[in-house]
Amino acid sequence: MTRARWAAITGATLFFVVGLALGGSHPAPPAPNGDTLGPDAGETPAAYAQRAQRSVDAVATVSEPVFGLIVFDAPLDAGSAASITEDVARVNAMLTVGARAEQLPEPLANEDRAAAYERGFDQLNRHLAGSDFPPIEAMVGVVAYDTPQTFERIAEEEDVASVELLPPDAAWGRFGIKAVPAPGEEPAGVDG
Numbered sequence: 044m045t046r047a048r049w050a051a052i053t054g055a056t057l058f059f060v061v062g063l064a065l066g067g068s069h070p071a072p073p074a075p076n077g078d079t080l081g082p083d084a085g086e087t088p089a090a091y092a093q094r095a096q097r098s099v100d101a102v103a104t105v106s107e108p109v110f111g112l113i114v115f116d117a118p119l120d121a122g123s124a125a126s127i128t129e130d131v132a133r134v135n136a137m138l139t140v141g142a143r144a145e146q147l148p149e150p151l152a153n154e155d156r157a158a159a160y161e162r163g164f165d166q167l168n169r170h171l172a173g174s175d176f177p178p179i180e181a182m183v184g185v186v187a188y189d190t191p192q193t194f195e196r197i198a199e200e201e202d203v204a205s206v207e208l209l210p211p212d213a214a215w216g217r218f219g220i221k222a223v224p225a226p227g228e229e230p231a232g233v234d235g
Contacts, residue, residue: 081221118181
């Protein structure tokens, strides 16, 4: 083998190995899968409720757990929200008026879901301390994880305005959560 050919093979191999090393140490961030929960900009509550119901119908026969957004008729305190969601397998986040979705831990062994919601309010209010926001003591909805059948039962609760579900392949952290306006508040993008 000639010296030039040997140098070319060595150079190509070195280039390949360096490329693998750099690519492995800087993996591409996971791309969102495009799923979102919550009303679209300008979507009325009635239109959102209809679209949300179609999402429930689309996964009605699925037996595995899915992520869903439960929107309440009015902002609820921790105890009222807990009475609706106590039997849900997992509540991942609560949505409040004027703030982002706040991730929630599961209740500790000796507490109920209302206590976990109260800890979520405390955490959120600590983040908002010193801002113009008044203390947040109510939520407009929650993102939860359970079977479509559980969500269908929750949708029938008196204080629930709508339930929207994602397909079973949706993963936490890979879908968007849109703000939910308070009842009587104009949806974003609607001119009065």
